Amino acid sequence: MSGRGIRGKVAVAGIGETTYYKHGQSPDAEFVLALRAILRAAEDAGISPREIDGFASYANDRNEPSRIAAALGIPDLRFSNMQWGGGGGGVAAAVGNGAAAVAAGLADCVVVYRALAQGQFRRLGAALPDPTVSGDMAYLAPYGALSPAQRFAMQATRFMHDHGVEHGVLRAIAMASYQHAQANPRAVMHGRPLDAETYDNSRWIVEPVNRLFDCCQENDGAAALILVSAERARDLRQPPAYLLAAAQGSDQRRGAPVMNAPDFGSGSFNTVAPRLYEAAGVAPGDIDVVQAYENFTTGVMMAIVEHGFCAAEECNDFFTLENLTAPAGRMPLNTSGGNLAECYMHGLGLQLEAVRQIRGQSCNQVPNARLAMNIAGPMVTPVSSLIMGSEETL
Amino acid sequence: MTTSTYLPAGLPAPLPAVDGLDVPYWEGTRRGELLVQRCGSCGTWQWGPEWLCHRCNTFEMQWQPVDGNGLIYSWQRPWHPAHSVLRDFGPYLVVLVELPAAGSIRMVGNLLGPADQQVVIGAPVEAVFEPHDDAEHPYTLVQWRLTP
Numbered sequence: 001m002s003g004r005g006i007r008g009k010v011a012v013a014g015i016g017e018t019t020y021y022k023h024g025q026s027p028d029a030e031f032v033l034a035l036r037a038i039l040r041a042a043e044d045a046g047i048s049p050r051e052i053d054g055f056a057s058y059a060n061d062r063n064e065p066s067r068i069a070a071a072l073g074i075p076d077l078r079f080s081n082m083q084w085g086g087g088g089g090g091v092a093a094a095v096g097n098g099a100a101a102v103a104a105g106l107a108d109c110v111v112v113y114r115a116l117a118q119g120q121f122r123r124l125g126a127a128l129p130d131p132t133v134s135g136d137m138a139y140l141a142p143y144g145a146l147s148p149a150q151r152f153a154m155q156a157t158r159f160m161h162d163h164g165v166e167h168g169v170l171r172a173i174a175m176a177s178y179q180h181a182q183a184n185p186r187a188v189m190h191g192r193p194l195d196a197e198t199y200d201n202s203r204w205i206v207e208p209v210n211r212l213f214d215c216c217q218e219n220d221g222a223a224a225l226i227l228v229s230a231e232r233a234r235d236l237r238q239p240p241a242y243l244l245a246a247a248q249g250s251d252q253r254r255g256a257p258v259m260n261a262p263d264f265g266s267g268s269f270n271t272v273a274p275r276l277y278e279a280a281g282v283a284p285g286d287i288d289v290v291q292a293y294e295n296f297t298t299g300v301m302m303a304i305v306e307h308g309f310c311a312a313e314e315c316n317d318f319f320t321l322e323n324l325t326a327p328a329g330r331m332p333l334n335t336s337g338g339n340l341a342e343c344y345m346h347g348l349g350l351q352l353e354a355v356r357q358i359r360g361q362s363c364n365q366v367p368n369a370r371l372a373m374n375i376a377g378p379m380v381t382p383v384s385s386l387i388m389g390s391e392e393t394l
Numbered sequence: 395m396t397t398s399t400y401l402p403a404g405l406p407a408p409l410p411a412v413d414g415l416d417v418p419y420w421e422g423t424r425r426g427e428l429l430v431q432r433c434g435s436c437g438t439w440q441w442g443p444e445w446l447c448h449r450c451n452t453f454e455m456q457w458q459p460v461d462g463n464g465l466i467y468s469w470q471r472p473w474h475p476a477h478s479v480l481r482d483f484g485p486y487l488v489v490l491v492e493l494p495a496a497g498s499i500r501m502v503g504n505l506l507g508p509a510d511q512q513v514v515i516g517a518p519v520e521a522v523f524e525p526h527d528d529a530e531h532p533y534t535l536v537q538w539r540l541t542p
Contacts, residue, residue, distance in 0.1 A: 130406055132531070138408035138416070139442055142535055143504050144401050145488050147476035154490045154502075158468040161515050207471040207485065257442030259490055260500050265468070 005279050008394040010099040011233035011240035014045025014226035015352040020188050020343035024119025026220035033222035034063040034115035035071060041111060041224040046237030052226070054079030054107030056098035058090025059346055063115050079107035083248075086384075087124075088293055088339075089268075089377020091347035093384035096246025098227045108228065114348040115222035123218055124148070139258045148295060149215055152379045153206040156298030158265035160209070163312035167208075169319040170297040171199050173333070174213040174340060176324035177294065181337025184363040188219060189341035214297040216339040223348040225355065230394075241358040241388045244371075245279035247272045248384035255381045267302030267378035272385060277308070280387040282371060284308035287387070289332045289357045289366045291350035292375040294339040299378030304331075307375060307385065326364040335364040347376050358390050399524055400504045400537060401486060404479035407529050416443040418457040423534040426523050429457040430496055439497025462521030464491035464538065467500055469513040485509050491519055491538050506539040 016037045018028070026033060042049040049072045055065035056079070065080040079101045083090035091114075098110035118124065133141045145151055159165065178194035181187035194213060202212040233240035250268045254261045263270060277283060284307060292300045301315060309331055310318035318330075326332040336342040336353035343349050354372040356362040362369075370393050375385040410417045422429035431440040433447035434454035446453055468490040475481045487505040492498045505513065506522060518541040525534045 132409045133406040134409045134411045136442060137406070138411075140502055141406040142401075142408050143488050143502055144405060144472060144477070144480060144486055145470075145502060146406075147474075149474070150470065150472050150476060150488070153470040153472075154468040154488075157470060158490075158515070161468070204471070204473040204485070207473060209470070253448060256448075257444065258500065258502055259468075260441055264500075 006096070006099045006103045006246065007244050007280065008242050009103040009230055010227055011230050011242045012225050012355045012388065013228045013233045013236045013238060013240060014041040014043070014047065015224070015355050016040025016042070016044055017186070017223040017345065017349065017352060018221045020186060020345065021220040022188060023123065023218040023220055026117045026119065030115050030117035030120055031063050031067070033117060033220070034068065034113055037115065037222035037224040038068065038072070038111050038113055041226045044238060045226050047109065047226070050074055051109045052111050053077060054081070054098060054101055054110035056081040056083070056094045056101070056110055056112045057114055058083035058094040059087045059114070061114055062121070079110060086377050086380045086382045088295060088347040089380040089383040091293065091351060091376035091384065092246055092374050092386040093248035093376070093382065095225070095227070095243070095351060095386055096248060096384065099243045099246060102227050102229055108232070110227045111224050112227065112348070113222065113224040114346045116346060117220045118218050119220060136257045149206050149210050152296060152299065153209050154259055155265055155379050156209040156296070156302070159298070159302055159312070162265055163315065165301065165312070165315045169301055169315045170209070170214050171196060172319045172321050172324055173294070173297040173300050174199055175321050177334045177338045177340040179321070179325055180335050180364045181341035184337050184342055187337040187342040188217060189337060209298050210296055213340070216294050216296070217344040219344045221343055221345050223345045223352055225348070225351060239359045240391065241355040242391070242394060244282065244387040244389045244393065245276050246384065246386035247276035247279065248382050250381035250383055267299055267306050268381055268383045269303055269306035269375070269378070269385065272383055273307045276385050276387060282387065287371050287373045288369040289326070289335060289354070290373045290375065291334055291338065291354050293347045293350060293377050294334065295378065300333070303375045303378040307373065326366050332364070332366045335362050335366065350374055354388050358388050399526060400506060402479045402483055403528070405477060407526070407531065408533055409531060415445060419443060420533060422457070423523060423536055424532070428460050428462045428521050428536060430460055430499060431455045432458040439499050441499035441501060460493060460496045463495065463541070464493045464501070464519050464521070466490070466513065466515055466517045466519055467492040468515065469505065471509065487511070487513065489513070489519070489538055501536065503536055503538045506537055
């Protein structure tokens with residue numbers, strides 16, 4: 001194990017989130033949502049918000065660290081970090097960036113945060129309103145390949161064709177999220193269960209891959225988590241969730257324009273996942289619970305394969321509702337309801353759920369969960385993933 | 395005279411990049427010529443347009459005509475309208491086409507013909523030029539149809 005790694009040096013000490021709303025329904029301004037989530041994370045950790053001296057986010061979050069630091073009265077802002085590119089693919093990377101800062105002594109207490117009030121700004125799932133387009137989009141938008149669902153469908157269609165994957169795989173992923181959300185009062189889809197018939201009868205968004213329930217929600221809300229050194233975390237209110245490893249990036253020419261990545265039919269993790277496992281010193285079979293970012297269920301499918309939980313040719317047998325649900329499933333997945341059914345907090349809600357599993361505080365607790373994986377942003381570039389562990393995994 | 399197009403008017407119109415990178419492509423399609431990039435130094439085919447050859451890292455990218463014969467590499471049939479002009483229009487077909495004679499680079503376009511046709515990965519297709527002469531900045535799209 002390299003001395004340069006973050007393994008066991010940094011822990012999540014606090015988590016916080018606002019009420020989660022359907023998009024456009026937040027009564028608070030987006031900046032207020034960010035502040036509320038950060039204050040709750042500090043309270044959860046049992047620290048003063050003024051101890052925060054670093055900020056890490058992703059996807060060009062609009063709420064800048066200097067403004068937040070001024071609002072909170074932070075005396076010494078030491079670290080302000082934005083993960084470039086990849087939208088939701090930056091979630092685990094942002095946690096990794098914050099953890100690296102703590103491990104290297106650039107900051108002592110970093111908050112990772114994301115706030116979205118899509119009703120106050122542009123929706124993520126709609127086409128840009130521009131009358132003209134240049135660059136990559138000039139070769140996509142005029143053909144009606146406009147939204148994220150449409151831009152990612154080609155990868156998924158090719159993957160399913162190459163490996164003989166049936167649509168029941170995607171249905172199982174969607175139903176697992178909805179089943180977990182029924183036990184989670186925070187979830188926007190709490191009280192709205194999804195059965196197989198409803199899934200099968202839902203309208204196509206993009207055939208042959210995305211039905212309505214294969215697509216994430218769009219929501220308003222905010223989430224935050226607080227990173228401190230392992231030593232500091234042991235003195236705080238909550239059981240620490242230690243970072244064992246974080247990895248980000250993508251394989252060769254993933255960003256090649258107009259869908260020309262060499263390994264096109266993939267979720268972009270083929271080089272990232274091996275680096276993650278090596279740094280953490282664990283194998284796929286050691287992981288107790290998985291939170292995998294659902295922009296679309298197709299991305300979850302590919303990300304799970306690329307992280308070694310099953311072979312591509314085994315998808316039809318592996319992805320069943322029974323296997324994917326807590327407490328007893330073979331690989332409990334998205335135990336809060338995830339982006340599909342808890343809240344599309346751009347993936348940060350999934351990070352908070354991984355922390356709850358390590359603490360033993362989930363609404364859908366996996367018994368004795370010690371190792372939790374978090375996968376962020378399939379099919380984009382860069383993507384990222386991380387592994388958290390309890391004290392006994394160090 | 396109105397030109398006939400696969401999708402309704404009003405979708406975002408392509409403009410060559412302001413830095414000039416892909417001007418030859420868009421000028422070529424207006425003439426009915428399909429030009430893609432090939433490295434003048436090492437012969438590597440490359441798409442979409444880029445300044446640098448990804449294989450030999452020289453700035454020798456040139457524009458080479460290709461015959462427009464391809465194979466369907468992937469496809470999708472969007473139903474949900476992501477743009478206001480597509481409301482009450484769909485579904486429609488978008489295909490990703492690889493060009494075996496040009497290093498298997500891939501291009502995106504619509505598959506002409508019935509929107510409900512069965513699409514087969516690997517099926518041969520050929521390029522069709524679709525002029526948009528009535529646009530503010532006239533342009534021509536490259537579309538695809540099954541090879542007879």
